[in-house]
Amino acid sequence: MPVSPERERFRELAAAGYRYIPLYSELLNDAETPVTLFVKLTKGTGRFLLESVEQGYQRSRYSFIGWHPLLTLKATGSLLTVSEKEGSFQINGEPLAEIYQQLSALRVAPLPELDPFFGGAVGYIGYDYVRQIYQLPPPTGPVLGMPDLYWVVPEYLVRFDHIAHRITIILLARVDTNDFDGAYEQARRKLTRIIDRFDRKIRPVPLPNTLKGEKPATRTTLLARHQFVDLVERAKEHIQAGEVKQVVLSQRISQKYSGDPFLFYRVLRSLNPSPYLFYLDFDGFKLAGSSPETMVRLTDGLVTLKPIAGTRPRGATAAEDRRLRQELLADEKEQAEHQILVDLGQQELNRVCQAGSIRATERMAVESYSHVMHLVTTLQGELLPSLSGYDLLRAVFPAGTLSGAPKKRALEIIETLEPLRREFYGGCVGYLGFNGNLDTCITIRTVLFHGRKAHLQVGAGIVAASDPEKEYEETLNKAAALLTALEQAGAGGWS
Known part of the structure; x- marks a missing residue:
């Protein structure tokens, strides 16, 4: 299976000091949808699907699927919790600024051919982050208990190009400074295992008038x-x-x-x-x-x-x-x-x-x-x-x-x-x-x-x-x- 960048360019980027290098493979797509691949490829928490439909019900150019977070970033008030494979730690400060600092600290190699988006953080900023910007009265009333900010940095990202009819599978490969070739081969194997999961089947959803259930819940x-x-x-x-x-x-x-x-x-x-x-x-x-x-x-x-x-x-x-x-x-x-x-x-x-x-x-x-x-x-x-x-x-x-x-x-x-x-x-x-x-x-x-x-x-x-x-x-x-x-x-x- 062909992957990019090629081994020599991977070595050059690794030698330049990047901690992570996006490794990717492109496939012609005339069979899958973002929904089918979300079901086939992802599991667990920390996964997402981003799609878009423009006016006139025409699909926008890109959709994205991501899963298996390298980092999870959750903040309530000014306390940010950073979770990664090795454990978690907390930072006090302006949470959005700290999230940008964490993204920068990953030192991910730029690949302009994958713009506009080949990886980063996906998530939300809740309305109550406003208190980091404006002085407002203390919050009152019932709460659902959500973090003010919640972002994940996925190891795996699938990008659908609906105009070119291509799927790009992107993996953030961790650079091993002692074994560049070993890191490259390990990432290649991971990409291959992802493509093997394309063969799974999912069932279509019945139309609403074929569903049988109780009366809608009380609101x-x-x-x-x-x-x-x-x-x-x-x-x-x-x-x-x-x-x-x-x-x-x-x-x-x-x-x-x-x-x-x-x-x-x-x-x-x-x-x-x-x-x-x-x-x-x-x-x-x-x-x-x-x-x-x-x-x-x-x-x-x-x-x-x-x-x-x-x-x-x-x-x-x-x-x-x-x-x-x-x-x-x-x-x-x-x-x-x-x-x-x-x-x-x-x-x-x-x-x-x-x-x-x-x-x-x-x-x-x-x-x-x-x-x-x-x-x-x-x-x-x-x-x-x-x-x-x-x-x-x-x-x-x-x-x-x-x-x-x-x-x-x-x-x-x-x-x-x-x-x-x-x-x-x-x-x-x-x-x-x-x-x-x-x-x-x-x-x-x-x-x-x-x-x-x-x-x-x-x-x-x-x-x-x-x-x-x-x-x-x-x-x-x-x-x-x-x-x-x-x-x-x-x-x-x-x-």
Whole structure:
């Protein structure tokens, strides 16, 4: 089986002092999907699947599967726990900065032919990381007990190139300074064993109308309709007082779940294909989502931000869909809400991008998903050469579309109005590459599987013209695809 880099280049990279060298093999792919290989190749915790579907239901170029972490990085507050094969240790400090330090300390050889992503950390930053950036009141309310940050660095990564129809299997080979050839051969054998597992078979998922089960599980919310409406009224008082222009309020929905979380993911990706589809199987919980919104992306110095604000439900017919689309484009309240968050995004990029480089490549376009449609603007700029992905993430976190504007005061209002910590909701999921690239989505349209329960959270942007009842209905529209997928995947007791 041919592998790259060849032995001589491997020796050169090893002699240059790199601790890990990506060894990879490319295969023509006309038979496998990311889902089939995730099932065939991965096991245990610390595995993940990242997929993407662009508008028009066309698959984006890359999907990624990773497993068998070399490092696991978990932080709560300012305490980061680093776990590796040899054991674990803890570091006190700014956790995201420490995660970047740990990635750098691995000293992974760069292979430009494998860009944009050939390895690094994959995971999430929870909303409560915001306390590392802003001074906020102490957290209150019930908690699910998730770490604020959780990232894994996989030994194995499979990259699907859906345009070239190729699969690249990448292994981070540990360099043995006493035996470069032995390290190379050991990595070759590991790659061969991975390819041997392609022969496993998996069963297709029955369509929902062929599944037989009990009634869907009872759902619970911490906020009844009248309570959410009251929160919206209180938020509007802050807006009318001139403290903020917009603030995002959310509610959590929980229910028992006895099915397979990965089956939920498979149903969700079919029901609601989105630019960011992800399944994280981590220690103690699983996170599955279909997020429509980029938080921030960095590719070879180019920064991309895509604020989404302004929502309508999908129509029952094509004619109704067109009517709702035009209604959304003509709605002054939705346009004003959207522009507030575009302006916030531009202000935040101004702090980290080169002067004069920021531009809107797409403005107030309508993107449609299974149950809702949104207004979307795309902003791009060139990152200052002196800054890194770490600086960029801190500049834009949490997303304005999940907090409000001005952001600092909106965050304070959220703390006083919402009755629980957001934890996973409103943070981000994605990858931090060894090469400095990153791609993250906002953690929305996402379900957390923890214990024997499924938790999801949905929000609405509140402005001066908001109708509290309509804002409540908007949260239900955003939850619809997730709740449908839970029912179809077995929330009521299907095996």
